[in-house]
Amino acid sequence: MQPSTQPEKTEKSEETKPAEPTTPKKDRWAFVHEVEKLPGGEYVLDCLQCGLCAGTCPTRFAMDYSPIQIMKMIQMGMREEVLSSSTIWVCSSCYSCYSRCPRGVDITTLMMSLRNLAIKEKVAVKKEVKPKFHKTFYEVVKKYGRMHEPEILIKILKKSDLNELYRNAKFGWRLWRKGRLQIRPTKISNHAEILAILEKTAKEEAQ
Numbered sequence: 001m002q003p004s005t006q007p008e009k010t011e012k013s014e015e016t017k018p019a020e021p022t023t024p025k026k027d028r029w030a031f032v033h034e035v036e037k038l039p040g041g042e043y044v045l046d047c048l049q050c051g052l053c054a055g056t057c058p059t060r061f062a063m064d065y066s067p068i069q070i071m072k073m074i075q076m077g078m079r080e081e082v083l084s085s086s087t088i089w090v091c092s093s094c095y096s097c098y099s100r101c102p103r104g105v106d107i108t109t110l111m112m113s114l115r116n117l118a119i120k121e122k123v124a125v126k127k128e129v130k131p132k133f134h135k136t137f138y139e140v141v142k143k144y145g146r147m148h149e150p151e152i153l154i155k156i157l158k159k160s161d162l163n164e165l166y167r168n169a170k171f172g173w174r175l176w177r178k179g180r181l182q183i184r185p186t187k188i189s190n191h192a193e194i195l196a197i198l199e200k201t202a203k204e205e206a207q
Contacts, residue, residue, distance in 0.1 A: 028077025035074050038117065040109030047071040047105055053097035063087040067097055067107050083118040087111070089130035132156050142198055145188035149181065 035041040047068075054066035064086045065073065073082050082088070091111040098108045119131050136155045140148050153168060175181035188194070 027079070031077040031079040031082075032075060034079075035110070035114075038110065038113035040106040040111070040113050041074075043103060043105045044071065044074055044110070046103040047075070048103055050102060052100045052102070053107055056096040056100050057091075058094060058096065059090050059092050062090045067091075067111075070111075071105070071107070080123070083114060083121060083123040084125055086125070086130075088114040088118065089125065089134075138198075142195065144185050145191040145194040146186075148185040150183060151185060 032044065035044050049068060049072060051068050053071070054060060054068040057063075057067055060066055065081075067087070070082060070085065070087050088111050091108065093108050093112065095108045098104075098106050101107065115131070115134055118125065119135060125131055133152070133156050136152050137147075140152050150172065153172070157164060157168060159165070172181060176183065
């Protein structure tokens with residue numbers, strides 16, 4: 001018996017209206033074929049709905065749909081519901097689901113691809129800070145070839161939340177005093193190689 005595409009109710013997860021498979025058959029297969037071309041989506045139709053991914057996922061409690069439900073929703077062509085779900089952003093990229101999948105479906109990489117697609121399509125999400133962090137992380141790595149936590153934090157923090165600004169400033173001060181935080185950003189020596197990789201990837205995704 002296949003699991004329902006309705007999200008399971010948990011204490012910490014947000015309430016989500018049941019998803020209805022109303023997508024026309026033509027559009028349904030259009031989305032399936034679109035996903036098959038994404039990194040990690042090559043074997044999306046091979047999913048057996050065994051539930052190992054959902055049972056293994058450490059962040060399932062915070063998702064509106066479990067990984068197994070997302071896989072089924074993709075097969076049903078539910079494009080808008082998939083790209084607007086919190087699941088693709090909550091995924092911690094731990095690869096636990098992929099390591100246990102009996103059909104070798106790389107769900108972790110697929111979640112990353114769905115995030116990129118959601119950003120590209122400018123799909124509205126419930127937690128705006130997630131895609132904002134995703135884009136900011138990319139911009140900073142492209143700029144320096146490495147992470148620079150202070151710059152990322154400054155760009156994603158809500159400036160109107162004084163309590164949050166104070167907490168992060170206090171924590172940043174403690175890290176700096178212990179030598180764990182670099183205030184001034186530095187570029188890696190092979191920065192040009194990182195740029196070449198990112199540009200090549202962008203061109204391949206645009207094809």
